[in-house]
Amino acid sequence: MEVSIAVSKVRKYATSNSGDTVEVIERPNGGLSVVMADGQSSGHGAKWISTLVVRRVITLLADGVRDGAAARAASDALYTERKGKVSSTLNILSVDKQTNTLVITRNNPVPALLAVDEVIQVIDEPSRPVGLYRDTRPSITEVSLVPGLTVLIYSDGLVHAGERTGQSMDILACLRVLLDSEEPSARLIADSMLETAWKLDEGRPVDDITVVALRVTSVIGDSVRRMAVRLPLDS
């Protein structure tokens, strides 16, 4: 069994800094976690907030703190630091080798999609961002790690793609089409989603967009763990 994760991320048009932050870290008891945050507003201020939230969460996860407790702590920390005036969404997607589960933690009104083979479940129970209230709890979904799982989490920039031109993005339909194709890779799913949004926004995204796709497959490849990063440099 193998887990592959792909992250694709683009900035709002004509801004120098994405307000979205994503980091992937190793879990101390095996497995890994993807932590994604989207800070309120855009540009430098938003980046500062999302970075604060992600850093807080990864520090706690690295100490072995459970995802839900880490999300609550990040919320309390932001609430304390900014007196409840600033919010950030937060998603944690973990492959936990200790419990052999996949854990989706959401402090985000934007849904997450979870598919087992081609059957897609929309995870949309009410959830609010961190930082605005004391004792904000995340919505947590935990499933066994089995081949055929697909998870898609994304920032609201994906949801709002096309709105400037009166169009809209049907993320569920896009994922359905992708899953109907032959074994789509996490990379294909993330890139296709972003490309669809990019076209709807006519190449000028109205917001920062981040897409994270995770796939669990029964592939028995080599035992090599791989990571890759591609960073375009403006110059």
Added chain:
Amino acid sequence: MEVSIAVSKVRKYATSNSGDTVEVIERPNGGLSVVMADGQSSGHGAKWISTLVVRRVITLLADGVRDGAAARAASDALYTERKGKVSSTLNILSVDKQTNTLVITRNNPVPALLAVDEVIQVIDEPSRPVGLYRDTRPSITEVSLVPGLTVLIYSDGLVHAGERTGQSMDILACLRVLLDSEEPSARLIADSMLETAWKLDEGRPVDDITVVALRVTSVIGDSVRRMAVRLPLDS
């Protein structure tokens, strides 16, 4: 201009935990850093040490601390915590968008390779691991970010590949062959290196092996930032 980074990592044969830790994080003023540590001995204890060192460094880098100061702080922290009895190698490879440079920080007797186009420089000035002495300073190499740069950093498992069977790995020669081919990707470089080592070790690595390859190219692709992780699960 575009930077691509590939990490390939494999465990010592018949161990459940790699003593090597690698994390990639975003730098607060733009760009990113790869932090790699190899803890003394192997298995669980080594993992604990390398994780401690990497976490300490990424927390400092995220606060905007310079790479050299972060490495010294990690050394002092490990020295204090383990009374100078435990060591870890440490490499930091940073793409710093603020200074537009590539910074290679080494606390590792194992060299790093830096190539400009096909001309390879071996960075091997004496350097010792962190944790054994007070005030251990890293060796730092800083070059301008220009297309055609290649950097290879690796743990000593790559250097010692083949020793069990009386063979040896010529890393410099391998890189030369790869750079002579048409525009090798960071992924190709990292995977080829690991594969060569794997064969020399006859599929049973005598030590944890981590290879990090970085390439700067003049490619003008899309403005999408991408990250990918592939994690084999034993089951």
